[in-house]
Amino acid sequence: MGSPIHVLYVDADADVADLTATHLEREDDRFTVETAASTTAGLDRLDADVDCVVSAYEFPDTDGLAFLEAVREDYPDLPSVLFPGKGSEAVAADAIDAGVTNYLQRRDGTDQYAVEAAGDPIYTLDADGIFTLVNDAFCEVTGYDEADLVGAHFASILAQSDRLRGEEVVRSLRDPSVDRRTSELTLVCRDGSPVPCEIHLTPLPTRGDGSFCGTVGVVRDISARTERERELERERDRFETLLERVPTPLVYGHVIDDDIRVTRVNAAFEDVFGYDADTLVGEYLDEYIVPAEHGDEADTLNVTVRREGNVEHEVRRETTDGMRDFLFRAIPLHETGEDTVEAIGVYTDITEQKERERAMREQRERLQEREEKLIRLRNYTQDLAYADTPAETATVALNAIDEILGFDLGAVFTQAETQEGVLEVVEVLNQRQMEKMYGGIPVFLRDAPAGTHSELAWEVFESGESVFLNDTAESDLLARKSPFGSLMLYPIGDHGVVLLAATTLEAFTETEEILLDLLAATLESAFDRLDWERELRRQRDALERQNERLEEFASVVSHDLRNPLQVADLRLELAREECDSDHLGDVADALDRSQALVDALLTLAREGEPVGETEPVDLGEVAEICWHTTAAPDATFRVETDRTVLADRSRLRQLFENLYRNAVEHAGDDVTITVGATDEGFYVEDDGPGIPAEERESVFEGGYSTSADGTGFGLRIVEQVATAHGWEVRVTDGTGGGARFEVSGVDVAE
Incomplete structure (x- = not known):
C-alpha cells in the first residue's frame, strides 16, 4: 500500500x-x-x-x-x-x-458509480420517470430486487394516495429554474407494507443539447419520525381535550412588553371571567380582567414573565362573580421574538383560601387581643378580692372597663337597702357625661314604664340574662329613644347590674362581651364575698353576745343556784338529826338531781368553745381512767384498741365519762361496755336495749332522756366535745344489739 x-x-x-x-x-x-x-x-x-x-x-x-x-x-x-x-x-x-x-x-457512468457507492437509498429516473438505477440500500428499504425496479415507473411503488403528487414533483424538475425538490411520499414495499419517506430530488445533468434527461432521488426512511409525529399529534389531541376539560382557567398568549396578547383560552377561563375566545383572541388580556388599581402590578408581572420565565404570584382579578383572588402561574413555552415570549397562564382561584386565611388571621389577632385583656383583667380581679366596700368594689370594676375595654361610660347599680324595687348607683364612670346623657344620675325603678332603661335593667336583674345592643334605635327592647348608640347590661347575681354604654353604633365586639361577662361574674363573687363577710361579722357579733350571756348564765348558775342548794343540803342534814322521815330521802334525791342539772348546764355553757391545741393521747389509757371514775361496780368494761389520737385530753375524758354514764343509766348496772377503734376514729358500745332508729337523731338534743334519773344533757355534751374537735358522732346498732356510738374524723398520731 x-x-x-x-x-x-x-x-x-x-x-x-x-x-x-x-x-x-x-x-x-x-x-x-x-x-x-x-x-x-x-x-x-x-x-x-x-x-x-x-x-x-x-x-x-x-x-x-x-x-x-x-x-x-x-x-x-x-x-x-x-x-x-x-x-x-x-x-x-x-x-x-x-x-x-x-x-x-x-456523465451517466459517473452517476451510476456514485449511486452504487452511496450508503443512503438512491435511485435515478429517466425523463419519463422510469427507474434506470437503484442502489442496494434502496432495494433493502423497498424489498425489491434491482431487476424488479429498473424499467418500472416510479409511481408504481408509491402509495395510491401519493402517486399524482409524486408524478407532479418529478415533472416539476423539467423546469430549468427548479434545481431541487423535497417531498414526503409513502413507498409501498414488496410485501405491501408502507414506508413513509422523505425524498430529495435533483435533475440529472442535461444532454449536450440542453434537454432534460432525468432525476436522481435520495431517500430517507422517516417511519420513526412519522410515528413520532403521529404520537405527538395524538398527545396534542389528548392535551387539547385535557385543557378544555380542566376546571382551572388557562390562557395562551404572547407576552409583549408589559402585556399579554391572547391566542387562546379554555372553557373554564370563559366561564370564570365571562369573555369567550372570539372576544379575547388577538386582544390584550389585562384590559379585560385587571382592575385599574392593580394595573401597575400586572405590568410588572408581565415584564417579569418575559425576562425571567416561570412566575408564581397572588393576584386579584375581575370575574363574573366580582373581584376574586387567584394564584397566577406563568409558564413560558418559547421565545417568539427579541422581546416576545409565548406563555401559558394558569389562574387558580384561591378566594376561599384567602378568606379563610384572613378569617384565621383576624381570629388570631382577636384571640391575642383577648388574651392580653384577660391577663390585665386578672390583675383587676385580684384587686376585687381585696376591696372592702361595695363602692370600692364597683370602682375597681369600672376602672377595668375603662382601662381594658376602652369605654368611658358605665355604672354599677345595686338594690337599695332602704327602698324596695329600686336599683341605685353605687359608682359611676365618667359621672359628668353620664349625668349629661341621663339628665342626672339615673335610678332604675321596677315599676317604670315599658321600653325604658329602668324596665330593661330590672328585666336583666331578675332574669339573670344579659342584654347586648349594638344599635339601640333598632332594638325592640327600648320603646323610647336611648341617649346611647350601643348599650350592654349584665346581671350581678342577686346584687344588681352593670351598665356599659357608648354613643356610637356597633361599639361592642364578641371580645367585649366575653370580658364583661367574666368581669360581671367576678364582680358578683366580690359582692358575694362582701355579703358573706358582713354576715360573718353579724354572726360573730351575735356569738360574742351569746357567749357573754352564757358566761352570765354560768355565773348565775354557779352562784345564785348552787348557794341555795348548798343551804338546802345543810338544812336536810339538820332535819335528819332531829327526825327520821321517808320524805327526807325524797328531798335528798331532788337535791342531788338539781345539783346534777346545774353541773350539766355549766358543762354545756363552757364546752361550746372549739378545741385549741391538741396532743397525742393514748385512747385506751384515757378510756380506762374514765371508767374508774364511773360508779358501776357490777358492769363489765373492755378496751380493744391501743391507738393514739390527737385530742384535748380533759375534754376527751368528758366525752367518755358521759357515754359511760349514759350506758349505765339506760342499760343497767350489769351492762358490758366496749371501747374500740374504727377506720376513721373510735367507738363506745354497750349490750343494752339499744336506741330505736327513729330516735337516734333526737338523742343529741339538750334535755332528751328516756331515764327518770337522767338530766338529758349527757349526749348533748358528747356531741359538743366531738364538734369542738372537728369530729362527728353518730349512733348505730351495737354488735350485741345494744347502742354503739361511733366518732369519726379523728386524727391519728404518727
Missing part, C-alpha cells in the same frame, strides 16, 4: 460532495477526501497537507475556474481537477488554458 493521498473536494452541493467523497475513498484506500462547501472555505483549508484539489464548476458567487486559478497563484505545483456537472467544450478549453491538471465532466 502506497503513501496516503489527501484530496480537497470543493462543491456547493453538499449531497454531491458527500457522494463524490465516498466514491473516491472507496476507489482507492489511499484516498482521504475532505470537502468544502464554498470556494472561500476551500482557499482557507489549503495547506501543505493537501495533495490534490478537485472543484465543481457551478458556485453561487463564482465558478470553479476562478477558484482553481486562485489556487495556482499560491500553490502553482498543486495538481487540480475541474469536475463540472454541466460542461461544454468551451469550459474544457478554458480549463486547459487556466493550467488545470485535468478536466472531467460528470
Whole structure:
C-alpha cells in the first residue's frame, strides 16, 4: 500500500460532495477526501497537507475556474481537477488554458458509480420517470430486487394516495429554474407494507443539447419520525381535550412588553371571567380582567414573565362573580421574538383560601387581643378580692372597663337597702357625661314604664340574662329613644347590674362581651364575698353576745343556784338529826338531781368553745381512767384498741365519762361496755336495749332522756366535745344489739 493521498473536494452541493467523497475513498484506500462547501472555505483549508484539489464548476458567487486559478497563484505545483456537472467544450478549453491538471465532466457512468457507492437509498429516473438505477440500500428499504425496479415507473411503488403528487414533483424538475425538490411520499414495499419517506430530488445533468434527461432521488426512511409525529399529534389531541376539560382557567398568549396578547383560552377561563375566545383572541388580556388599581402590578408581572420565565404570584382579578383572588402561574413555552415570549397562564382561584386565611388571621389577632385583656383583667380581679366596700368594689370594676375595654361610660347599680324595687348607683364612670346623657344620675325603678332603661335593667336583674345592643334605635327592647348608640347590661347575681354604654353604633365586639361577662361574674363573687363577710361579722357579733350571756348564765348558775342548794343540803342534814322521815330521802334525791342539772348546764355553757391545741393521747389509757371514775361496780368494761389520737385530753375524758354514764343509766348496772377503734376514729358500745332508729337523731338534743334519773344533757355534751374537735358522732346498732356510738374524723398520731 502506497503513501496516503489527501484530496480537497470543493462543491456547493453538499449531497454531491458527500457522494463524490465516498466514491473516491472507496476507489482507492489511499484516498482521504475532505470537502468544502464554498470556494472561500476551500482557499482557507489549503495547506501543505493537501495533495490534490478537485472543484465543481457551478458556485453561487463564482465558478470553479476562478477558484482553481486562485489556487495556482499560491500553490502553482498543486495538481487540480475541474469536475463540472454541466460542461461544454468551451469550459474544457478554458480549463486547459487556466493550467488545470485535468478536466472531467460528470456523465451517466459517473452517476451510476456514485449511486452504487452511496450508503443512503438512491435511485435515478429517466425523463419519463422510469427507474434506470437503484442502489442496494434502496432495494433493502423497498424489498425489491434491482431487476424488479429498473424499467418500472416510479409511481408504481408509491402509495395510491401519493402517486399524482409524486408524478407532479418529478415533472416539476423539467423546469430549468427548479434545481431541487423535497417531498414526503409513502413507498409501498414488496410485501405491501408502507414506508413513509422523505425524498430529495435533483435533475440529472442535461444532454449536450440542453434537454432534460432525468432525476436522481435520495431517500430517507422517516417511519420513526412519522410515528413520532403521529404520537405527538395524538398527545396534542389528548392535551387539547385535557385543557378544555380542566376546571382551572388557562390562557395562551404572547407576552409583549408589559402585556399579554391572547391566542387562546379554555372553557373554564370563559366561564370564570365571562369573555369567550372570539372576544379575547388577538386582544390584550389585562384590559379585560385587571382592575385599574392593580394595573401597575400586572405590568410588572408581565415584564417579569418575559425576562425571567416561570412566575408564581397572588393576584386579584375581575370575574363574573366580582373581584376574586387567584394564584397566577406563568409558564413560558418559547421565545417568539427579541422581546416576545409565548406563555401559558394558569389562574387558580384561591378566594376561599384567602378568606379563610384572613378569617384565621383576624381570629388570631382577636384571640391575642383577648388574651392580653384577660391577663390585665386578672390583675383587676385580684384587686376585687381585696376591696372592702361595695363602692370600692364597683370602682375597681369600672376602672377595668375603662382601662381594658376602652369605654368611658358605665355604672354599677345595686338594690337599695332602704327602698324596695329600686336599683341605685353605687359608682359611676365618667359621672359628668353620664349625668349629661341621663339628665342626672339615673335610678332604675321596677315599676317604670315599658321600653325604658329602668324596665330593661330590672328585666336583666331578675332574669339573670344579659342584654347586648349594638344599635339601640333598632332594638325592640327600648320603646323610647336611648341617649346611647350601643348599650350592654349584665346581671350581678342577686346584687344588681352593670351598665356599659357608648354613643356610637356597633361599639361592642364578641371580645367585649366575653370580658364583661367574666368581669360581671367576678364582680358578683366580690359582692358575694362582701355579703358573706358582713354576715360573718353579724354572726360573730351575735356569738360574742351569746357567749357573754352564757358566761352570765354560768355565773348565775354557779352562784345564785348552787348557794341555795348548798343551804338546802345543810338544812336536810339538820332535819335528819332531829327526825327520821321517808320524805327526807325524797328531798335528798331532788337535791342531788338539781345539783346534777346545774353541773350539766355549766358543762354545756363552757364546752361550746372549739378545741385549741391538741396532743397525742393514748385512747385506751384515757378510756380506762374514765371508767374508774364511773360508779358501776357490777358492769363489765373492755378496751380493744391501743391507738393514739390527737385530742384535748380533759375534754376527751368528758366525752367518755358521759357515754359511760349514759350506758349505765339506760342499760343497767350489769351492762358490758366496749371501747374500740374504727377506720376513721373510735367507738363506745354497750349490750343494752339499744336506741330505736327513729330516735337516734333526737338523742343529741339538750334535755332528751328516756331515764327518770337522767338530766338529758349527757349526749348533748358528747356531741359538743366531738364538734369542738372537728369530729362527728353518730349512733348505730351495737354488735350485741345494744347502742354503739361511733366518732369519726379523728386524727391519728404518727
